[in-house]
Amino acid sequence: MNYAMALDYQNCINCKACEVACKEENGVQLGADKQRIWIGVVEGTIFGKPFANLYPSQCNHCLDAPCVSVCPTNASHFADGGIVKVDAHKCILCKGCMEACPYDARFVDDTMVAVDKCTFCDHRIGEEGTTACQATCPTKVRMFGDLDDENSDLVKLLKTKRFFFQKEYTNTLPKLFYILPDDEAYAKQSVSHNTIIHTWADIKPLYDEARTRRSKEWRK
Amino acid sequence: MKVEISRRRFLQGSVALSVAGGSALGTTNILADSKEKPKNTLVKKVPTICEMCVNKCAAIATVKNGIVTKLDPNPYFPKSRNMLCARGAAGVHALYDPDRLKYPLIRTGQRGDGQYKRATWDEAFEYIKEKMVKILDEEKDNRSCIGYCAGEGLAEHTYKTFMADKFGSSNFLNHSTICLQTAVSGYTLTIGGYGQADLENAKYVIMAGANRAEAILTPDTMDLFKRTRGRGAKLVVVDPRFTNTAMHADTFVGIKPGTDLAFVLALTYVAIVDQVYNRNYVAKNFVDFDKYKKHILDSEYTPEWAEKITGVSADVICKIAHDFMAAAPQAIYYQGRRSTWAKNDFQLRRAMALFTALGGGIDVKGGIVFGHKLALGEHTTTAPMYANAKPRIEKNAAAIIGATGSWVAWRNMVAEGKTPYPIRGMFVYKQNPMLSVPDTARTKKMFEKMDLVVVIDTMPSDTAMLADVILPECTYLEREDPVQAYASIEPAIIIREKVIEPMYESKPVNDIMRGLAEKLSKPLWEITKKHDEDVQSELETTPEDEFYEENGFNLAEPFMHPQEETNKHMVVSKHGEEAWNILREKGVYYPNMLTYFKKINNNTYECYPKDKKYYSVLKLEEAFDATAFLHDTCVNPADIADLKRSFNTPNKKVECYLGSMEAKGIDAMPKWREEDHVKVPAGKFKFIxxxxxxxxxxxxxxxxxxxxxxxxxxxxxxxxxxxxLGIKFGDLIEITSSVGKIRIKAYPTAKIVTETLFFIHGFGAKSEALTFAHRNGASDNEIIEGTIEPVFGCSVMHDTLVSVRKV
Known part of the structure; x- marks a missing residue:
């Protein structure tokens, strides 16, 4: 198992159903700044006309996760399927992982006195087959799945689409695949000039290599 | 269900009742069991129906050791498309809200100061009874001296059954006239129904004012935004604000508030002058089109004319009209579900319906469709006739005052003491008029004039704080509600099952009605006997007990059956025992569900096969090859639209000219009336x-x-x-209208047109019993003026002028 998620971000309407479902499912600490999952908003005007793009996001569960590397107590670790998790009992709140994460995907849970983050809902994916955020989404932005399984909904989707990553330059091999719109005009509107566009064929060897290398650390 | 109040007893008959209440039996289904559930944890999955808004999405509640821990979407209900929005997912916190009304309360202080004492249900009912007996005796059994209102919900009908059919008041108000009455009626009188926009298949959608990304409507929101941005549906958003919907638009058109009618009339003008409308369809399916065409042309509703009024350039109007007709019949001028904007709202909705119809996009895949509704059994109850009950007070306030009244006209009459007979009390169920009806100061004045105000709710709202008696209803997760069938392309029956037992001392509304009815029946019967001459003469020949029971004066009678028993009868009588079992297990039922329903992937489920959906339902009046037309994708959709069909209107056609309206002083055809258009003077803003x-x-x-x-x-x-004005983000500003002033923080943005001020409805509660909502932001209805439009007495929401100053 190598869990990942594709995001058809142009479906997003910023309704924040995912944020609420995540909090209810996982008992995340209340507070507007305590989010395992969020919707990035880029808005402004071009020649006086307003525009906005939405990038729903969460932990990328990177194959080369810097948060895991920096953790002095092994609290941050890879769980089965490559899911990056925090062992609250081992966390000493040094916050090194929060500094290391390029996506600002971690925060302090004051009730647990530990760093908290997205777990890809690993307690429910066996039974429900998907995460709370995907299940609840009104416009079905997300597709959770297993990169190892050629027949998974996720891989089938990635094989037919082009995609990109957020902050690819940090070389962490993130696993949130942002599906590029097929329509060229809309594709151009939502990515920057230097965003690298990928296909499944070009990315697969790189991700396979990293999986082989790092999966020894994955706890069963 | 319609009951005339003051008819003689011999006219009395049984009244069909689709709902009757009672306490639900606590049986719940276990849909699925966790394989790895922790030891000593009892996990149940119970199907329910969300009540966080009006959409009724199907949900599955997870209950662990009696605690509701999570709500997930139930994919079986086609309308809700396997999703729960933020509000739906947050339903758990409606259930466990610490500020919930927990037990009956009786006012001890002055009205509005929030001083209440805890009471038993019996004490609360006793208090209500004593007041009611006194009021009705003084008013000589005029049942209509007690008004009542209700918010939308599956149990609204149960409450109405008591207040209207059994208690006998004609003064009912609900959300319609502060909501979508003009839209629904405008479409119904024009094309025979409000319909559903088939956004799964539409190719061109004009969404004017409607904001489907933020005002979520199922399945429209779910269908549309998977197809915008170059994926099949061209979207034109016309709005004074750049909304989250506008973000998805191919074309965003910023329009001045209150000018949409001019925009639609100009689109119509272009379509007619350039002859791009579907002439074949119009010839077969329109009545009085010549009159409409002549009116549009004679009035010179040119794009240039509209540009001056709307602020939308003539070129854009021409292009939209042409693009729309090129995509027709799979082109929709989206109906919307909004409240009334300006005085011309009814005419606006008519013009919108006619414009869509000009392209042929009615009752056809990709257009506005009517769908099919599954039958449900009925129950009957006997409505007593009260000779002294008078008709509603505001029946002449507008051309057509329907069964749900005119909230603002009614309120104004009571507040100003201009009613034909005294309104002495009011029952409020699941509505919060202090925040939801324009001109809050006058609403408060109305309540202050009353001798008895009873509020039934789950939360201590601003309105509850004006009540003499507050009765705590349980939330939707704690009750079984009447079973419901939904008309749709993919019709289904849904059921809200009780997830957990009611908390504290709260009760479902049917139990509340039963308790109240048992308390009131006999004492009110005595009042009727004293004042009602019809009853007195009947009693000369009929024994009293027999007359009382047979003529429906036992008010508790419809509420005696458990809700589950009633629901079972309603389903089994039409669809059989098997259907009932499926419904209880899955929360949803439609014929062949277990064979039709397919999982495509984790995001997509197919509820009906493509060829089993109800796209075209109207009777066709000419012969056609059914096999070729119905489901063959090779057939040109325009040809299907072209068929002559039988619309549910008086002429069986699309109605251009409403002669019956003219008799009531209403324009028979959509007409721009410059004198009704509120212009914005320099230095002022229009509030939306x-x-x-x-x-x-x-x-x-x-x-x-x-x-x-x-x-x-x-x-x-x-x-x-x-x-x-020197206003920056976060600055406190004061907004003043003719009826009030509020203070709120400012959000300067390029996303709103000039001369317009906007803030979101629903904030600014003053009830101190709402710990978290208390005084967050501002309430729009404190500054919106209480005026009505002339057709249905709907509240005009967007014609208030305001001034702004930095505090």
Whole structure:
């Protein structure tokens, strides 16, 4: 198992159903700044006309996760399927992982006195087959799945689409695949000039290599 | 169900009742069992129906050791498309809201000061009884001296059955006239129904004012935004604000508030002059089109004319009209579900319906469709006739005052003491008029004039704080509600099962009605005997007990059966025992569900096969090859639209000219009346209101989960105008209208047109019993004027002029 998620971000309407479902499912600490999952908003005007793009996001569960590397107590670790998790009992709140994460995907849970983050809902994916955020989404932005399984909904989707990553330059091999719109005009509107566009064929060897290398650390 | 109040007893018959109440039996289904559930944890999955807004999405509640821990979407209900929005997912916090009404309360202080004492249900009912007996005796059994209102919901009908059919008041108010009455009626009188926009298949959609990304409607929101941005559906958004819907638009058109009618009339003008409308369809399916065409042309509703009024350039109007007709019949001028904007709202909705119909996009795949509704059994109850009950007070306030009244006209008459007979009391169920009806000061004045105000709710709202007696209803997760069938392309029956037992001393509304009815029946019967001459003469020949029971004066009679028993009868009588079992297990039922329903992937489920959906349902009046037409994708959709069909209107056609309206002083055809158009003087702003996806009006205002997403509302003001006034983001500003003033933080933005001020409805509660909602932001209805449009007496929401100053 190598869990990942594709995001058809142009479906997003910023309704924040995912944020609420995540909090209810996982008992995340209340507070507007305590989010395992969020919707990035880029808005402004071009020649006086307003525009906005939405990038729903969460932990990328990177194959080369810097948060895991920096953790002095092994609290941050890879769980089965490559899911990056925090062992609250081992966390000493040094916050090194929060500094290391390029996506600002971690925060302090004051009730647990530990760093908290997205777990890809690993307690429910066996039974429900998907995460709370995907299940609840009104416009079905997300597709959770297993990169190892050629027949998974996720891989089938990635094989037919082009995609990109957020902050690819940090070389962490993130696993949130942002599906590029097929329509060229809309594709151009939502990515920057230097965003690298990928296909499944070009990315697969790189991700396979990293999986082989790092999966020894994955706890069963 | 319709009951005439003061008819003689011999006219009395049984009244069909689709709902009757009672306490539900606590049986719940276990849909699925966790394989790895922790030891000593009893996990149950119970199907329910969300009540966080009006959409009725199907959900599955997870209950662990008696605690509801999570709500997930139930994919079986086609309308809700396997999703729960932020509010739906936050339903758990409506159930466990610490501020919930927990037991009956009786007022001890002055009205409005929030001083209440805890009471038993019997004490509360006793208090109500004593007041009611006194009032009705003084008013000589005029049942209509007690008004009542209700918010929308599956149990609304149960409450109405008591207040209207059994108690016998004609003064009913609900959300219609502060909501979508003009839209629904405009479409119904024009094309025979409000219909559903088939956004799964439409190719061109004009969404004017409707904001489907923020005012979520199933399945429209789910269908549309998977197809925008170059994926099949061209979207034109016409709005004074750049909304989250506009973000998905191919074309965004900023329009001046209150000018939409001019925009639609100009589109119509272009379509007619350039002859791009579907002439074949119009010839077969329109009545009085010649009159309409002549009216449009003679009035010279040119794009240039509209540009001056709307602020939308003539070129854009021409292009939209042509693009729309090129995509027709799979082109929709989206109906919307909004409140009334300006005085011309009814005419606007008519013009919108006619414009869509000009392209042939009615009752056809990809257009506005009517769908099919599954039958449900009925129950009957006997409505007693009260000779002294008078008709509703505001029946002459507008051309057509329907069974749900005119909230604002009714309120104004009571507040100003101009009623034909005294209105002495009011029952309020699941509605919060102090926040939801324009001109709050006058609503307060209305309540202050009453001798008895009873509020039935789950939360201590601003309105509850004006009540003499507060009765705690349980939330939707604690009760079984009447089973419901939904008309749709993919019709289904849904059921809200009880997830957990009612908490504290709260009760479902049918139990409340039964308790109240048992308390009131005999004492009120004595009043009727004293004042009702019809009853007195009947009693000369009929024994009293027999007369009382047979003529429906036992008010508790419809509420004696458990809700589950009633629901079972309603389903089994039409669909059989097997259907009932499926419905209880899955929460949803439609014929062949277990064979039709397919999982495509984790995001997509197919509820009906493509060829089993109800796209075209109207009777066709000419022969056609069914096999070729119905489901063959090779057939040109325009040819299907062209068929002559039988619309549900008086002429069986699309109605251009409403002669019956003319007799009531209403324009028979959509007409721009310059004198009705509120212009914005220099230095002033027009105030508009609206919704967003995280709160439902004011009903969810105290939900801590949702408050994390938006703590308070901000006033949108055009950034350039804000700069001139020295207003920056977060500055406190004071907004003043003729009826009130509020203070709110400012949000200067390029996303709103000039001369316009906006903030979201539903904030600004003053009830101190709402810990989290108390005084967050501002309430729009404190500044919106209480005026009505002339057709249905709907509240005009967007014609209030305001001035702004930095505090």
């Amino acid at each position: 209101s609206g919704r967003h996806a995280q709160f439902t009006q004011n009903a969810t205002q105290n939900n801590i989960m949702l408050l994390e997403l938006m703590r308070e509302n901000y006033a949108w003001i055009n950034d350039k105008e804000a700069e001139k």
